[in-house]
Amino acid sequence: MLAQGAVGSALLHIVDSETRLPVRDVIVRVGTRVLARSDSLGHVRVRISEDGRELTLQRLGYAPWRGRIVPTDSIRDIRLTPVRYELSALEVRSRALGRGSALQASSVVGAEQLAERLAPSIAAAIVGEPGVSARTNGPMATQPVIRGLTGDRVLVLEDGMRTGDIATTAPDHAVTIDPGTAEQIEVIRGPGGLLYGSNTLGGVVNVIRDDIPRARPAQTTLAMSTFGESVNGGIGVSGRARGAVGALSWAVDGTGRQAGDTRGPNAVALPFTDLEGMDVGAGLSVAGSRGHAGVSAREYRSYYGVPSSFGGVTLPGAHDGGVYVDARRTQLRWDAEWRTDDARIEAISVGGNAVRFEQSEFEQGGFVGTRFGQLAASGEAVMRLRAGAHRGAIGSFVQWRDLRAEGSFTGTRPAVQRTVALFAVDEYTRGSLTLLAGARVDRSDTRPLDSTETLLLRDVRTRAFTAVTGAFGARLALPLGFELTTQVARAFRPPSIEELYSAGPHLASYAYEIGDPSLSAERGTGVDALLQWRGVRGRAELSAYGMRVDDYVAFAPQLDPATGAPMRDPRLRRYVVYRPQQVDALLWGVEGRAVLAPTPQWTFDLSGALPRGAQRGGATSQPLPAMPAATLRLDVRHQRGPLTLGVIGDRRFAQRLVPDAPVLDGLTCSVQVIDGEAQGLPAEFCATPGALLLNALVAWRLPARATRWPATLTLTVDNLLDTEWRDPLWRAKQVAPQPGRNVRLVVQVER
Amino acid sequence: MMRRLSAMAVCALMACGLTACDHPIGIVSAHIEAADLVVRDSAGVELTRTSFNRRWMVDSLVLRDGASLRVTITPVDFRGTELDVSERRDVSYRFDAERAELVQWEPQRGFGWLHPFGRGETRVRFLIWHGDHADFVSPWLRVVIR
Numbered sequence: 001m002l003a004q005g006a007v008g009s010a011l012l013h014i015v016d017s018e019t020r021l022p023v024r025d026v027i028v029r030v031g032t033r034v035l036a037r038s039d040s041l042g043h044v045r046v047r048i049s050e051d052g053r054e055l056t057l058q059r060l061g062y063a064p065w066r067g068r069i070v071p072t073d074s075i076r077d078i079r080l081t082p083v084r085y086e087l088s089a090l091e092v093r094s095r096a097l098g099r100g101s102a103l104q105a106s107s108v109v110g111a112e113q114l115a116e117r118l119a120p121s122i123a124a125a126i127v128g129e130p131g132v133s134a135r136t137n138g139p140m141a142t143q144p145v146i147r148g149l150t151g152d153r154v155l156v157l158e159d160g161m162r163t164g165d166i167a168t169t170a171p172d173h174a175v176t177i178d179p180g181t182a183e184q185i186e187v188i189r190g191p192g193g194l195l196y197g198s199n200t201l202g203g204v205v206n207v208i209r210d211d212i213p214r215a216r217p218a219q220t221t222l223a224m225s226t227f228g229e230s231v232n233g234g235i236g237v238s239g240r241a242r243g244a245v246g247a248l249s250w251a252v253d254g255t256g257r258q259a260g261d262t263r264g265p266n267a268v269a270l271p272f273t274d275l276e277g278m279d280v281g282a283g284l285s286v287a288g289s290r291g292h293a294g295v296s297a298r299e300y301r302s303y304y305g306v307p308s309s310f311g312g313v314t315l316p317g318a319h320d321g322g323v324y325v326d327a328r329r330t331q332l333r334w335d336a337e338w339r340t341d342d343a344r345i346e347a348i349s350v351g352g353n354a355v356r357f358e359q360s361e362f363e364q365g366g367f368v369g370t371r372f373g374q375l376a377a378s379g380e381a382v383m384r385l386r387a388g389a390h391r392g393a394i395g396s397f398v399q400w401r402d403l404r405a406e407g408s409f410t411g412t413r414p415a416v417q418r419t420v421a422l423f424a425v426d427e428y429t430r431g432s433l434t435l436l437a438g439a440r441v442d443r444s445d446t447r448p449l450d451s452t453e454t455l456l457l458r459d460v461r462t463r464a465f466t467a468v469t470g471a472f473g474a475r476l477a478l479p480l481g482f483e484l485t486t487q488v489a490r491a492f493r494p495p496s497i498e499e500l501y502s503a504g505p506h507l508a509s510y511a512y513e514i515g516d517p518s519l520s521a522e523r524g525t526g527v528d529a530l531l532q533w534r535g536v537r538g539r540a541e542l543s544a545y546g547m548r549v550d551d552y553v554a555f556a557p558q559l560d561p562a563t564g565a566p567m568r569d570p571r572l573r574r575y576v577v578y579r580p581q582q583v584d585a586l587l588w589g590v591e592g593r594a595v596l597a598p599t600p601q602w603t604f605d606l607s608g609a610l611p612r613g614a615q616r617g618g619a620t621s622q623p624l625p626a627m628p629a630a631t632l633r634l635d636v637r638h639q640r641g642p643l644t645l646g647v648i649g650d651r652r653f654a655q656r657l658v659p660d661a662p663v664l665d666g667l668t669c670s671v672q673v674i675d676g677e678a679q680g681l682p683a684e685f686c687a688t689p690g691a692l693l694l695n696a697l698v699a700w701r702l703p704a705r706a707t708r709w710p711a712t713l714t715l716t717v718d719n720l721l722d723t724e725w726r727d728p729l730w731r732a733k734q735v736a737p738q739p740g741r742n743v744r745l746v747v748q749v750e751r
Numbered sequence: 752m753m754r755r756l757s758a759m760a761v762c763a764l765m766a767c768g769l770t771a772c773d774h775p776i777g778i779v780s781a782h783i784e785a786a787d788l789v790v791r792d793s794a795g796v797e798l799t800r801t802s803f804n805r806r807w808m809v810d811s812l813v814l815r816d817g818a819s820l821r822v823t824i825t826p827v828d829f830r831g832t833e834l835d836v837s838e839r840r841d842v843s844y845r846f847d848a849e850r851a852e853l854v855q856w857e858p859q860r861g862f863g864w865l866h867p868f869g870r871g872e873t874r875v876r877f878l879i880w881h882g883d884h885a886d887f888v889s890p891w892l893r894v895v896i897r
Contacts, residue, residue, distance in 0.1 A: 450781040454786070455829035
């Protein structure tokens with residue numbers, strides 16, 4: 001924290017200009033360098049040279065403060081002005097460009113919003129951000145969907161690194177990150193996330209924990225929260241602490257949660273939706289003005305159900321008795337950055353992680369139907385450069401993973417995947433114009449560890465893919481607070497291990513999946529246009545996008561050439577055989593958000609998205625399966641002193657754009673019981689009705705003088721009217737509705 | 752003191768990571784990808800076989816009461832190539848009978864005995880058992896004991 005040549009210091013006391021309450025976690029920066037953060041009393045000490053320094057203070061929900069601070073023995077009071085209309089006071093960051101960059105549509109969910117939502121999964125924590133929805137298979141097995149793309153097409157990162165789990169491989173797999181103690185979650189929409197990886201056709205979700213401190217905390221801080229909710233009897237607790245001992249900075253955090261079966265409207269429970277979860281981590285670093293170096297370790301465990309029946313009706317294709325998934329992830333991460341005084345080299349940054357992951361899936365009777373194991377490691381090295389109006393970076397990335405599976409119900413073949421990438425990016429600013437250009441070269445190979453051939457899986461062999469991707473964008477500042485950004489980007493995704501080599505049942509998909517080792521890589525070319533406005537009383541953004549994906553991979557049912565009937569699996573004779581097919585796809589849509597604060601007490605937050613997707617070519621154009629519906633959301637807040645009242649209206653439009661259903665034994669979207677088994681078309685072929693949901697919120701901030709520890713009580717009621725509604729991406733939507741009314745109480749304390 | 756403490760803490764974190772470096776599934780044990788099953792007698796004469804594992808090529812297998820039958824069971828892949836699983840310690844043949852009091856299976860290395868215990872009729876099926884699960888389950892085969 002001590003700047004070179006420092007001769008003095010200043011103790012800042014940062015308070016809210018309206019409530020006079022201290023503001024914690026305010027980031028104090030000099031340029032792009034983070035010097036320190038304020039503690040729970042709003043105090044932060046900065047060491048500065050005799051002639052003072054220009055500092056920037058930033059905190060989500062407050063207007064940035066900029067000013068010159070000189071050394072002083074007295075406490076310097078600084079008042080931050082709350083600006084509830086801020087869309088994202090914190091900026092997306094990357095190892096390559098530091099904070100701010102990437103000319104892409106993005107949003108940031110801050111710690112306060114995460115605490116308010118307290119979702120059990122990353123996807124549930126960011127649903128509601130423009131263009132973001134979730135694919136669910138129970139409350140834990142949810143995955144983020146960005147602009148209609150999910151799975152391997154959306155890159156989920158933790159502090160910029162791969163998670164090393166298998167969440168993208170199946171709809172019943174959870175993203176093994178608990179959002180309970182995240183500092184913020186960044187969502188970047190659309191392709192062109194070449195700073196993060198090549199397979200970012202849908203976008204990037206980056207969970208920031210900072211469990212390796214990048215700046216030395218001025219004093220020990222502690223934040224804890226606990227919650228309880230009615231819809232599933234869920235309870236949970238999370239805590240986070242930071243501090244420093246001598247030169248060593250430390251951070252620890254942990255979350256534990258437990259919930260029973262989720263109840264739908266009219267309190268009917270959906271069996272096998274109970275869950276338990278735990279995520280703990282600790283990190284150490286040496287941090288100073290020249291940079292930081294540190295390591296962290298993290299352990300994640302979850303045990304959750306995958307639903308199989310509702311109201312006595314077994315979900316189509318699901319096996320009786322449900323499935324319980326026991327997932328465990330152990331991670332070691334290291335990170336270092338050295339900031340130089342060199343005129344051209346701003347910083348050199350390296351980081352990496354090693355992950356051990358295992359997952360057991362328990363069938364009825366308690367035996368393990370499928371067991372997955374994976375070792376994964378990834379690393380990144382980046383040199384940030386600057387020259388005049390240019391700032392940029394060159395970097396390299398490596399990844400290795402060894403995925404294995406065993407058990408009677410596994411269709412996943414073991415394989416080893418390696419990826420090497422080089423990338424370069426340059427941002428040039430001149431006046432009101434900023435240009436960004438970047439390129440990335442990826443080389444990826446996938447080697448099967450079991451190359452046994454079957455009737456349908458032939459020519460099992462190692463596949464290698466090389467691709468050059470890139471992005472070019474421009475941002476132009478316009479009068480009256482407007483800003484126009486456009487970007488053209490190209491992304492690429494090699495086929496996954498499952499798409500190449502699967503040969504077996506995939507119970508969560510209610511299918512028997514057989515891969516195709518001859519698949520090509522998906523290649524996407526996207527165009528984004530983003531219009532933003534920032535004014536005294538509000539902020540707005542509107543983005544439109546279009547993306548063409550060549551060789552889009554989608555699993556489709558196979559028909560028996562002899563009979564024309566759906567081909568049944570050769571092992572269990574129960575499931576329809578699905579194989580990957582490649583078509584060209586087109587995705588387009590608009591997203592927008594407007595936040596207006598006509599008075600300091602009132603805030604109106606309106607957001608919406610209209611995603612569309614279709615297959616290209618051929619005689620007829622078909623909608624892509626499992627596309628989210630259009631959404632419109634209005635969040636109205638009224639703040640009076642420490643009390644905040646909120647009402648949220650959430651309109652989920654009907655999704656009638658579904659592909660023509662294949663001929664599957666005359667099945668329809670209405671679930672019928674045939675020979676004792678519930679049968680119906682897969683959910684992606686069925687339309688979904690719309691719904692209007694109402695939520696309410698009351699938050700009360702207790703001042704420190706009343707409780708010694710500043711505390712916030714938040715009471716939220718989701719689905720206030722207990723409306724029955726269906727989610728287009730819920731795999732059991734024909735049978736089971738979404739959760740009914742949920743009352744949640746959250747208590748947060750900090751010190 | 753602080754340096755020592757820091758070094759110990761870093762070593763502890765590294766140790767946590769290193770202990771996690773063993774693969775959860777150390778050995779890949781491939782499934783037996785059998786398409787069909789062939790049943791032969793002790794002389795190597797084919798008694799019956801499955802067709803696309805949907806039905807047996809004979810209506811029934813006839814045994815004589817009190818006369819055990821030595822049979823070999825051979826899986827074949829989709830090309831009709833016989834699969835040799837004799838070296839696979841994690842693979843065995845199992846047997847299901849609807850009326851277990853009529854007929855039993857005694858596995859031996861490379862072959863097995865079908866022991867009839869009384870006159871009557873039942874249905875049996877063969878399983879290729881891999882570790883803790885079946886890689887292959889044959890259709891039911893009618894067995895008549897005279």
